[in-house]
Amino acid sequence: MRAALIQLNVGDDPAANLPVTLDFMRQAAAGGATLLLTPEATNIVTPDRDRQRALLVPESDDPTLAALREAARELGVWLSIGSLSLRHDDPAEERLANRGFLVSPEGGIVARYDKIHMFDVDIAEGESFRESASFRPGNRVVVAQGPEPIGMTICYDLRFPALYRRLSRAGARILTVPAAFHPQTGEAHWHVLLRARAIETGCFVLAAAQTGTHPAPHSPDRKPRQGYGHSLAVAPWGEVLADAGTEPGVTLVDLDMARVDDARARVPAWRHDPVVWGP
Numbered sequence: 001m002r003a004a005l006i007q008l009n010v011g012d013d014p015a016a017n018l019p020v021t022l023d024f025m026r027q028a029a030a031g032g033a034t035l036l037l038t039p040e041a042t043n044i045v046t047p048d049r050d051r052q053r054a055l056l057v058p059e060s061d062d063p064t065l066a067a068l069r070e071a072a073r074e075l076g077v078w079l080s081i082g083s084l085s086l087r088h089d090d091p092a093e094e095r096l097a098n099r100g101f102l103v104s105p106e107g108g109i110v111a112r113y114d115k116i117h118m119f120d121v122d123i124a125e126g127e128s129f130r131e132s133a134s135f136r137p138g139n140r141v142v143v144a145q146g147p148e149p150i151g152m153t154i155c156y157d158l159r160f161p162a163l164y165r166r167l168s169r170a171g172a173r174i175l176t177v178p179a180a181f182h183p184q185t186g187e188a189h190w191h192v193l194l195r196a197r198a199i200e201t202g203c204f205v206l207a208a209a210q211t212g213t214h215p216a217p218h219s220p221d222r223k224p225r226q227g228y229g230h231s232l233a234v235a236p237w238g239e240v241l242a243d244a245g246t247e248p249g250v251t252l253v254d255l256d257m258a259r260v261d262d263a264r265a266r267v268p269a270w271r272h273d274p275v276v277w278g279p
Helices: 014-030 049-055 063-075 155-159 161-169 183-201 258-266
Strands: 002-007 035-037 078-087 096-103 109-114 120-124 127-130 142-145 149-152 174-176 204-207 211-213 226-228 232-234 240-243 249-254
Touching: 002 014, 002 204, 002 232, 014 035, 014 063, 014 249, 063 078, 063 096, 096 149, 109 142, 109 149, 120 183, 149 161, 155 183, 161 174, 161 183, 174 183, 183 204, 183 226, 183 232, 240 249
Parallel strands: 002 035, 035 078, 149 174, 174 204
Antiparallel strands: 002 249, 078 096, 096 109, 120 127, 142 149, 204 232, 211 226, 232 240
């Protein structure tokens, strides 16, 4: 199976971001990919929370989701939308949803996943994030039935290994980690954490990422967000199969799914875990 990591540099205007994503999808399909993956925050990245709330709509009305579903149907591909920022389905909830989707080649939504772990951190002086103030965390672990069983996660989830062990025990053979990783934490932790999750679970790990300085022409008085890039594909034995570097674009990678069974047979750590994990 050929997968495509779509690395984006999304700005604060969803209408301007969408054509770039659609063009990369067409490039990926033309390159033979049947599973396409986009990063966290595929529709918008902005330092202005008021603008975010003013622009965003519920899932049923979101033009980015509708267009990406139609493109998946036209191209006949599986599409992992890393996440979209959306108005929450609960009308009483003022916070947003950070929601990932798996879309079938027919354009149907096969699975949804709301990010569980919120990025509430103080990276350095002047670099604080409180994702939970704007987004409502999810509470469901999701294994989607795609071309292979796919365990869905988002960005900061990466730091919680029990989630990935649970996904692998529930049948996942591919783990997705779409991200908008900060450059400082990315430089220190991105590669090693993704490789660890692959080794611990015997899964392929596919992580499409945001990169570069995110355009914010509608918020010129605010400090723009930065993305680490380096969309990564990691094999079940832990070796990096592809690293997209720091430029937006499409990175193709071939997945030999027999390697999942091979890695798990050689070091069956999941069998030796005394903790019983539910699905």
